[in-house]
Amino acid sequence: MNATLPVLTGIGSVTPYGPLAGLVPAEPLEPSAITAWTTPELRRAFLVERFVPASIVPGAKTRRLDRLSAWALVAASLALRNAGIDLSLMDRSRIAVFFATGFGCVELTEAFFQSADANGWAGTDPITFPETLHNAPASHVALFHDLRGPNVTVSSKSFAAESALLQAASLLRHGQADMAIVLAGDTLTQAVYEWYEAANLLSPACFNSEPLPSASGFIPSEGMVAMVLEPAGRHAARPYAALCAGRWAAGGDARAAVRQLLGDARLDFTICTGNGAPCASSSLTSLARDLVGEDAAIYPAPAVAAGMGEAGGLLHLLLALSKRPGQGQALMLGRSAHGSFAALRLELF
């Protein structure tokens, strides 16, 4: 293991698999029927079942929070626990929180709009407003664990999670933090789901109970994944993977950029990511085949992670870590329908 590379030492997640520390079962999931709002006919998605955050993180007070903030708090706590980190032994002013999201706290944003519609803009709820901000989940993680280092929330069209992972690694590389908790997630709400439906982006599997089809479109998903990123070499740490290199871009020659990133590295696995929208999958598979050859092991993007859109990168990585057959060099590769791409070179342990 190269001692200069940042490594992933802890994982926590709140996903349709449930709230879990470490790896997940990695069996394919079926979407479930939406019951959180009234739908005219059957509508399905990959949903997080309700749970009590305080039952997993004692002392967590989440009643007034957006579900995204509650999940961030739970996932980050599980990741720290999984990494075996004793925060009391660390300089908490040098622990960063880096959060990626596509829609932020959209659940309470909708609630705020609802209060404005009901009471007028002059009668909105002061408790809800600060919890609508995109950085609320990351700040709750900091507040609960007294983490006083950089606290950053980012988004990036299609590849927010990959961007967060690389920028968190940059903080470690440049001595701006000793450790980072990287989170990525989104919640699914009525407005988000109905926007996808109105924009004709959904898979037919959202509208019937048939098994997952190969047809175009995607099944929306929700959840949060947290990963602890720290420099290699901490005695008690059992790393899942090292982050060797990576890049993301809004466009340009993805093939050339990824080739440059790979250099002479011999890949054992390629993990496909992406937002699952129509057109994304075939061009991604074609790019992956072109880069790693016809015989290389390519893991297709699982529907549950593809459905999470631009915050799905960490769930893709978690699922790949959970089901991979062995150790080795891996490329995590995503390409969107509009030409943006992200590539991470990882060493899996």
Next chain:
Amino acid sequence: MTDAQKTIVVTGIGAVSPYGIGVSSLQTGMLAGQSCLRPATELYPGFHGTVAAVSALPSLAEGYRYSRTDRLAMAAARDAVADFDGLASDLRESGIVMASTVAGLSEIDAEISRGPSAWFRQGGLSRAASYPVSRVAASVGEHLGIEGPDCAVSVACASGAMAIALAANMLLDEAAPMVLAGGSDALCPFTLSGFNSLQALDPEPCRPFDQNRNGLNIGEGAAVLVLETLDHATRHGARIQAVLRGWAMTNDATHPTAPQREGMGLACCIQRALEMAGCGIDEVGYVNAHGTGTPLNDIAETHAYESAFHGRSRPIPVSSTKSYFGHCLGAAGALEAAITITAMQAGALFPTLRLTDPIEISGIDWLRGELRRQPLPVAMSVSAGFGGSNAALVFGSHRA
């Protein structure tokens, strides 16, 4: 890496502010001491307050494909790269880091909550598409044909300064030859209503750092800096407007909205930025403060300066330029970075407007009254926001 490859410089500045389109209008207005704060009653029924709006923002043929926040960002970015005609290839590969808190919220009506599908059918589909904060960075990229790494930052009112800090890290990582970094936010009922519900708005023009301060005023605007390494800038003969000598980000971790009362997190942030800059506390000639005008922010910030600059040979000059055109939220840190660089270039320390009875504290030289003229080789811009986030940027003149 050589020093020139590790030194981050500012080679372009663009802005759209209540003074108008272009950084030159911002600079002219600020140096003239003009306030853009105006009474407003029509932003939503029941609102009576003071804001600073951008007038004459050009509309785009694409209509609702771009939100007002997007359009402010696009105009500021175009202004920032106005002198980069010969750099098409490098510009295409540039990174973009844009901050925003509002993004496309300005385009969404409260009626969406009665039934999203119906609202989408009535024309809301494309308007709602501008909601994700990532759209702001993507819009700048689409507008200027930039294809490098793009990222949006949304960390409440510290967003704009953090965008600049993250962009500097991207350059150190050699992720792009140049990075356009800044922030953009539009006035909209959602945020005005939110701050109003918190009773954080001063109905009159705000008075940052005054003992009788009564809250903030919301403004709108955008600013974009072009950042690159000194090595890259020298190779293409860029006009170096400032050196970004240091940057830091911290979190208070004490309360979801209120700052830590003693300003400890912010003081730590300032100290780390100075440490990265290799600056002693006596070298800083001016601090462009966050200075919102709210009772809690200003006292915490005052304590932070007292602590961070403790032991200085003379009081640290501090002002809040939010007294000129309000708090532009996600754009504030970027606009204030542009103003800090303007202060250095013009040798002009901007006073806080309407500051008649400043917070009594030793060690701070509250700038008020007339514009103060003096050479300014090193200056700092400080930002903070809900969620306890802090950011500090240290700028130096090129030959400082």
